[in-house]
Amino acid sequence: MSDSELLVAVLARFVRLLPAASELPEILDELMRSAIDVLEPGGVTVALSAQLRGDRSELFTGIPEDLLELEVCQRDHDRGPGVVAHACGAPVTVTEIGSYGDLWPEYTTLAGRHRISSVAAVPMRLDATEAGVLSLYSRTPRRWTGQDLSVATLLAGMATGHIATANLVHRHQRVTEQLQHALTTRIVVEQAKGVIAHVHHTTPDAAFELIRSHARRNRVTVHAVAHGIVALGLRI
Structure with a gap:
């Protein structure tokens, strides 16, 4: 299957999820698995915006789960690629995390322990809805391409739409x-x-x-x- 065919298949699966998905965990799980299928990162995490989380989900989720330590680290120290991506509303890519030790010392140290070399942090946004940040991790140095970021942004936007719909249903x-x-x-x-x-x-x-x-x-x-x-x- 070509890359474009795989992307279409993943998007079709994501669209079919919409009528059935009513809880955050299953939406986020589909988002992460879709990103892994298409972009093949070494791991994926999602950090949710507190206002969308409510009482129905944990603040962070990830595959594999041990990468959640990187999200907790960013939250506790209020710095890291995900924090920057959320603040500026645009993707943040890092090819060599170790070179950012002066800017994000706690984060880079922890990334080294997890043998993470590269990260791409993509805001989860759709119109006025801001759901959080999707982060892609690589255990080898990776230059994230424009296509990588376009696909990740598309998946993040679809997930944000699902989340907004699920929240609306719950409010009703x-x-x-x-x-x-x-x-x-x-x-x-x-x-x-x-x-x-x-x-x-x-x-x-x-x-x-x-x-x-x-x-x-x-x-x-x-x-x-x-x-x-x-x-x-x-x-x-």
Whole structure:
């Protein structure tokens, strides 16, 4: 299979992921594996922007996982190729990491321990959405070509689009759940008002005041009292 045919196959696989992908881990895993298939680096990591991470994923992920130490190092010292790429919004390439010891001492030392020689850090951006940084690593000196960066940027942009879509779906799900809960609560309270109004031969508004007073005295919610009245036969 030629390079162009491989790229088309990987992109087609990535596109098919969109309808099914709803969680960050599977999107990022596909991104990293696609980058490995097409660009053949020695390793790949992703550092997510904190605002997109939420509570559904770790801040970093990588193949192999031991390279995550390089991302943690950049976060802890706020310097390194990924930090620069994120700040300037453009890819940063390094052919010989060891020559950057004065600029990124902690990072270059750690890269040496992992036998990493070269890195390309590519921002994950699509329009106004900023998802993080995709980093490609090589264990031998590598001059990252314009084509390498174009492909990496394309994959990173597709992943960012998937992430934005997944986040939108999650937000809609949360709103729907909140509205459903509010509706269910309202129905139960209205039913309880009807029961208490009938028992006390009073108005629904007066019945609600009885329910609310009972809730306050017992330090429970109005919904809990209403549920007790409707489902458990509580009388106040």
